[in-house]
Amino acid sequence: MTDQAGKTQTRRARWGGPAGAAFAALLGVLTSACEPANGLVRAPQTIRVDGSSTVFPLSEAAAEGFSIENRGGVRVTVGESGTGGGFRRFCRGETEIQGASRPIKQAEMESCRQAGIAYVELPVAFDGLTVVVNQENPINSITVEQLRRIWSPESEGRVNNWRDVDPRWPDMPLRLFGAGTASGTFDFFTEAINGEGGASRTDYTPTEDDNVTVIGVIGNRGAMGYFGIAYYEQNRDRLKALAVDGGAGPVAPSATSVADASYQPLSRPIFIYVAAEAMERPAVRDFVRYYLTHAARLAPEVGYVPLPDAAYAEYLNRALAGRTGTAFGGEADIGASIEEVMARPLVDDALPAGE
Template identity: 50%
Template sequence: MKFAKIAAALGLAGLAVSGIAHAQSALVKVDGSSTVYPITEAVAEDFQKEKKNAIKVTVGISGTGGGFKKFCRGETDVSNASRPILKKEMDACKELGIAYYELPIAYDALTVIVNPQNNFIKNMTVAELKAIWEPAAQGKITNWNQVNPAYPDVPLKLYGPGADSGTFDYFTEAVVGKAKSSRGDYTASEDDNVLVQGVSRDKGGLGYFGYAYYIENQKKLKAVSIDNGKGGVLPSPETVENGSYAPLSRPIFIYVNAKSLEKPEVKEFVEFYLKNAPKLVKEVKYVALPGKVYEANRERLAKKKAGTVFGGTEAVGMKIEELIKREAQL
């Protein structure tokens, strides 16, 4: 897993995952979530090897929101998303006649992290996280002892995703209570590697991002267990699967442009994605969905069942079993 490629993807959107797209090659364009990027990158690499680079796949990182802006303008074939499509994005797609298939591909444990030298934080309540991140905390909660008197007088430095990130949307809704409601005085980046570096170098640092980035950098970071009223729970595949890591477990998706799917290269890529997702999702340290979900995705494409089952709202606290029931409604 090459997370360092993300920096290249941010600045070199025209590059394919493994080289420059040749004019004679068929091309599949993907953009969106940095959380979903490691899965799609792994799929794209294996797909291109199988096709001997006859089909090129470009994978950009504009964040979930930024990705949907491009997707709903018809600029991309596939959009990586760490949350469901929102009402305004549904409207934007509808306005330009963009129909789409919503395909859940994994579960993520959104992970709160601190510097490994932080020896006073092991467990945090959702209420503490809200006190830190809500807009009213801006300029006021600047030291750890202001969060909890039991914590030392150490400067609190915050790192988190930018406003175009689906992770930002999910975290703010799950923790603060309203999507995009957050203090603004923190180091923000759509590139999770920037957040990794920030917290790893700052003894008073606190941040959050997808589980795979924590696993990839766990020697530099410490995960915080989250207490949602039943005691602290650390993120792991097991706690995601059993539903105990709440409210920061979430489904993550790809969205496929229905018209693009009529192109052979896009159809082949998406079919390859769904076939190989269970293995590659685990390889990049996310939680694979039950096999019947990937099969349901294939049936959805075969029956041309476009649209979303979320109605333009977030999926905070949704367990895997609930996702399966919801997806069956389309």
């Protein structure tokens, strides 16, 4: 069973009079018939997953499949409060699993360390951040320098028209949609394009919900936005993805260009982080095992690029052995290939303070 945090409504039926009494009596008979012999009713265990909206579709697919396989014996809730917001909850011990569209930051590592929370870092797929425009926009490709001119802090209030970026481009107001500041997508995009994580103009529509960007770009001829490739794939009949020129010519985002590392600099790994203490629970271990053994199938179904089978096997061994820490040192690895991510050594600097 999966829930979207903050998006689930509970409907309560109210019964009164003789009909209500009869219904209550019938419910009591059915409940007693289903109870174990000792009279105790076992509530399903709950695994709380939160974090990145980019990782959300993959985690949701894993949660749904796992729920079917274990017949509802474990309840997996999947939220999407953003990578940064999710790490705050994770480091307070409020969730067992954190989805992240970038590696854990130094400040987040310290928060977890101070709270005594060690974690297992597990890359689960590769993504290509996709720059999208309205389908009526005649532009088909864009350079990193042009993206920087649009999104840099210095462009705020100055670059407001497509022609401000390139005089050959249409005379059309520029309307921007993008990730909220708590998002790992925001951190990665700003570092890859502007050279510094968090450096961005602020006069755009920020959101942790990528569907807001989809709707905004569809509804405005001069709009631009960015998000993970999965959301583009879900809306490719309504949006246009721009090919990005990272210096070797324009390359369109696709499973192939992300996998072969030709889509630069916007290809990136996406992760789940699992609390080490939670991994001691059989239900969490079973869910993580399901997630990693099915990710190669689920990732392309939701629009992402799967890792090699050997990578999933290695990361499953890491999870089951409880090997904690990060391979990224608190920094995003811009332009890293799948092979380079797999080759990174794990450093156990996520131990609680004093150990």
